[in-house]
Amino acid sequence: MSEDPRVQGESNDHYVKHGGVHFRTHVSPQEINDFVRKLPAGKRESLFEVLDQLGQAGLITVVNDHVFADGDGVIAGGEDIQSLQ
Numbered sequence: 574m575s576e577d578p579r580v581q582g583e584s585n586d587h588y589v590k591h592g593g594v595h596f597r598t599h600v601s602p603q604e605i606n607d608f609v610r611k612l613p614a615g616k617r618e619s620l621f622e623v624l625d626q627l628g629q630a631g632l633i634t635v636v637n638d639h640v641f642a643d644g645d646g647v648i649a650g651g652e653d654i655q656s657l658q
Contacts, residue, residue: 586636588648589620595636596624605632 585598616622627633
């Protein structure tokens with residue numbers, strides 16, 4: 574097992590509460606909170622911008638696997654949603 578905190582397993586997979594985007598953390602929640610707190614106000618206005626800034630800094634990786642969570646935290650894949658339409 575790696576000692577590097579930036580090499581993480583699936584236990585660090587998360588979903589954004591509003592928007593359901595799947596992402597993986599590479600640092601502690603405290604480090605993420607500290608980083609976001611230090612962002613200029615204009616960079617904290619939208620969740621998309623915050624995620625982008627976190628990604629550019631290497632603190633998270635947005636996982637483009639077409640798996641999202643709904644507002645209740647229920648995880649569903651894009652294919653499942655399409656089959657319901």
